[in-house]
Amino acid sequence: MIDLATKLGRKAKRHLKQQYIVWLTTVGADLSPQPRPVWFIWDGASFLIFSQPHAHKVRHVTAHPQVALHFNTDETGDTDVVIFVGTAVIDTTAPPAHKVRAYLTKYRAGIEALGMTPEQFSAEYSVAIRVTPTTLRGW
Secondary structure (H helix, E strand, O other), X not given: OOOOOOHHHHHHHHHHHHOOEEEEEEEOOOOOEEEEEEEOEEOOXXXXXXXXXXXXXXXXXXXXXXXXXXXXXXOXXXXXXXXXXXXXXXXXXXXXXXXXXXXXXHHHHHHHHOOOOHHHHHHHOOEEEEEEEEEEEEO
């Protein structure tokens, strides 16, 4: 379990609450890192990410469950480096995205911007990826 009460943990907690996107880095078939931005929610112990079923990240997670997640930094003041390292699984027990209240609350406008209803989004992004972090690092 990640300790969010430390100085770094408090920075991480702020990002978990405020950030819209996290970068998910999976391990590709050639064992190279494969970063990509994803939408996420944090439930207090794990990240929940939804994906299209044929996306490379789904195959990567299945073959190599070790992943990392990090947030952007910028030159205008947010220079916190927050990196979670952990294990990802395809979560076949997760409800569809439109039935996850926190996810829908956070991404309703983004889903609409894609020209989709929440139900259409859930049909398109039907694979739930759950990432349980084991390590937090940064500065």
